[in-house]
Amino acid sequence: MSLHDPIVLSVDGHGGDQEETVTVPACLRALEADSNLSIRLTGQPERLQAALGQQSPADHLCERLEIIAASTVIPMDAKPVAVLRRGQDSSMWRAFEEVAEGRAQACVSGGATSAMMALGVKLLGLLPGIKRPALMAHVPSAHGYVALLDLGANLNVDASQLVQFAVMGSVAFDGARDGSENDQNPAIGLLNVGREDSKGHVVVKAAHQMLQGLPLNYIGFVEGDDLFSGHVDVAVCDGFAGNLLLKSGEGLVRMLFSELSRSLKSSLSSRLGAVLSRQAFTELVARFDPAAHNGAPLLGLNRVAVKSHGGANCREMTVAIMEASREARRRIPEKIGSLILEHRLEAEE
């Protein structure tokens, strides 16, 4: 499949905190941007129709947008068990079902990660040998992006899972994001408290050993600051550390930009300076704004499922939709599955 082949996505119309007033215009934007895309939007028809009516979309977009009726919405704090037992008629379930039953090739939701994980495993299924899906994000770094995983789906991991994360990240890393189209053989680092072989706890040491024997571009242990130095394309760690790293990075960027704008308002000369350098700032903020890089795939499933962050705006939700179609066209799950099989990287029991 090429990156422009026709594709059908299912989109959760009311995923978690994301209202149809965001998802509907985001779908229309994505349809506008990609003429080979069709979307099956799941949710309460009257609400979705009302949101559509407000946008008064062109006919050629409406032709590629179908509403799939669902009567309930899964709340953000729903327990996975409850989702599996009583979520059958929810918009999120329907979105996954569309993919499971072959009517769509990938799904997107802004709902709770734990609910998506549960439905992903139940309806799409895990790739052979994979124990649990991992969540990955592209984080802006000095020379483009670094793919970071896991982001919280797996809090306690064994060495074989870290190795699987490395394989998944190597396949899913998207060099094209910074225009380099260099998806081939990304440099993979295993996050640790030091670069020497002797550093770290037993789990990272065992994964380090295993990774050295694989045909990946594994560069060894890397430290926290390597995440942004541009030396590594894919950074692997357990979900506990990964989640803290991602969120602390987002918090730090937000704080620095807010402090910067406050500093710049502090004197006349710096206010003038701020006006003159506005374009430079705007570009920088846009590049490092964590929200601009929305769309985290759940890797390890048989099909593509992408998590949009709760409370994304229309532009951010559009990014997540485009991300899902790109991943399906790049055949990420198929490629991960064959690498896991080929190198016998099944998780430990």
Add this chain to the structure above:
Amino acid sequence: MSLHDPIVLSVDGHGGDQEETVTVPACLRALEADSNLSIRLTGQPERLQAALGQQSPADHLCERLEIIAASTVIPMDAKPVAVLRRGQDSSMWRAFEEVAEGRAQACVSGGATSAMMALGVKLLGLLPGIKRPALMAHVPSAHGYVALLDLGANLNVDASQLVQFAVMGSVAFDGARDGSENDQNPAIGLLNVGREDSKGHVVVKAAHQMLQGLPLNYIGFVEGDDLFSGHVDVAVCDGFAGNLLLKSGEGLVRMLFSELSRSLKSSLSSRLGAVLSRQAFTELVARFDPAAHNGAPLLGLNRVAVKSHGGANCREMTVAIMEASREARRRIPEKIGSLILEHRLEAEE
């Protein structure tokens, strides 16, 4: 002891990557800044004397600086076992010994953390009930600083250790750093992948339970972005995650400021803007420059030992020395010891 009482520190004259060309002028600066401070500087006398000669210090400073002879230097990659077996005549050992034998009240070294941990435990001893020392740093946040621990001394922790970190952080948090003098009852958060009680792995959940029963200002689980939001004064996590968080934050700040200065050079108007807003930037960089907040205490020992980062410059090393004298004057170890005893917070076996 008040914050201006006379105090004697021992300083490792050649700790790790830190040459006496840095440590000697840093000691002189600290002596200049604090007239009640005396320093016992350990290392090879001829090298230290040569470095002193280059500074041609005033007599009133030399009177408060004594050289303690040591013949060897512990390399950065020395194994702790080797340090304990063959390090007796090293500058780092001597610095700890000065404290252990009562000639100094706190020591500072820029050597390897693992060597300092080993010597700290052997020569200064652990406070009753403490299993291993923890490393803490003050990280700049939106409204001052947040104390983060552990930073890598404890990669695998149990719940009782996380609770001990909270107690240590609560005592050692230094509100005076941002001028507020609010050392009392700092707000403590336990880092986790979510704020709800149900989130996280068994270890953080157990620590969360235990912390709710203690007379600390424990505000509950916090997430990565809370580290910089200013909602919390002390953030607690295992050393693996803490080390990655600290270093990734340092890397992110460095990258953002370097990207910012690059963006500002990109056009004439933004170059002009940069000139006008230089002061605002300089202030911001100074505040968030990780190196400006040097001096991480090893908490849980009977006496104060402060780690200066390898490769610190003279200004940064001076900061670490001032930090050590402040901690000794604040009687941090004594206060931690009584809290641990009072609330029976001994580590699990």
